[in-house]
Amino acid sequence: MKLKKHPLIIAIVGKGGVGKTVITTLIAKAISTSYKFKLLLIDADPTHPHLSNMVNLVPEKSLEKIRTELINKTINKKKDIQTIAESIDFEVYSAIKESKDFSLFSIGQPEGPGCFCPSNALLRKVIESISSDFDVVLIDCEAGLEQINRMVIRSVDTILIVSDISLRSIETAKSIKETAKRYTNYKKIGVIVNRVKGDIKIILDKLREYDLSLFALIPEDVLITKFDLEGKSLINIPEDSVSLQKITDNIKKLLEI
């Protein structure tokens, strides 16, 4: 399969607790199993940075750490501006943890004081530049809408909104779509309904009412619960997992824009 857009940037968003990180992990597994794409995962959830555990790849440094160091270097004038500018891409690149199947980069939890939007803008430019070395970039976003109009996902191609079978999370999906329309230039947006069980007609009706296209229905998966309880990395989930199978069935559709 040949990608029409390079790199293809996919953001996984949604209300808290709906399973965004699980879905990101399953998509990563499905892509790396089915295709030979260079895949970059960005753990962009600063409050619940679980993606690294799920994919069993722990970066040594986070973007937040680099941001704090950048600010300290400039405040303390430890290095001249030109040197800092020349080294920032190396800094960010060295924070990427690589494996055979994919690479991972973590935004990290806020450490230092101050809101330096230029530093965010600078790092966004670096991430955009580094992303160009990859074929597909999957961003596991934090809950809610904040990141859509802020740092990491401005140049996103596809927005995948993860929802569970609650009406509240469908309402959130609606808000996310509206915000995304205003702040991003996405080409495709769709909803993954996660942990599906029983009759979900009301949910499907709501999706239609809100003009939200359905990407996939992911059934409740006992294997995921088992992996979670046993503290195992989800990336090692066997291929007979019903949720992984469902994601794999739809992966080609996800990569097309």
Next chain:
Amino acid sequence: MENKVIIEKIRDFLEKEQISGKTLFTYRFDSNSLNLVSNSKIKIGLNSYNEIILEEETGLELGGVNRKSFLIIFPTRDVKFVEHGKILLLGRKIENIIDTSIDFGMMILIGINEATDKEIDELRHLNFLSNGIEGFSIRTIPRRFWCRISTSVLKKGFSFEFLGNAIIFLYQQKFKGLIKSIEVIFINSYQDSIEQFIVHSTAIHSKLKDKWKHKIEEWKKKIDCDYDWGCEICPYQEACLDIKQVLVSREEI
């Protein structure tokens, strides 16, 4: 400065380096590209080798974090000043390198037909080289260079002559009809040569900077601010201005 003068300066520089006793090898592109593809033990093909070379698989790193490096892609409409198929190596052959990472610079001179800004910009994106050569992976760092060559392709005889040939071959494949001539210059081992080359190539960057000035000015206006640019109430104004300067400096690289 005119392109002709820039290229002449670079040639003079390489000649002087050779006269001073440094090693300069000259190779020629195998114009029968079928030979290159079918006879080489190391495989080449557009979008065929998009692997990431992990640290443990790396046999040799060119440029990178703690090394001197440069990357200059210089498209010019003055086609006749580019010696098509010429590959120059100032420094050591791969088989004589004992370190696992070396200082490294690469310049690619490209003679082109009339082209749009977008097409010229695309010539500078090297993913297709990274994804087109087995066991070879480039990391994009503005103006600097960083790439990994795997141990397995080094064992198969990866050389700078091969790399130069592969670069020319892949450029011709990807930009059919656009490229008229192409020449590749590698510098390794001599840190002073790399530093001097960067100085000599300043004129190229100045040309590019002029071209991008307008773009950068436009882009600067788009930076968000949580204080809505109320700098008088912002407690971080000084650091903010410094970081903005870093940002601009990086854009100018």
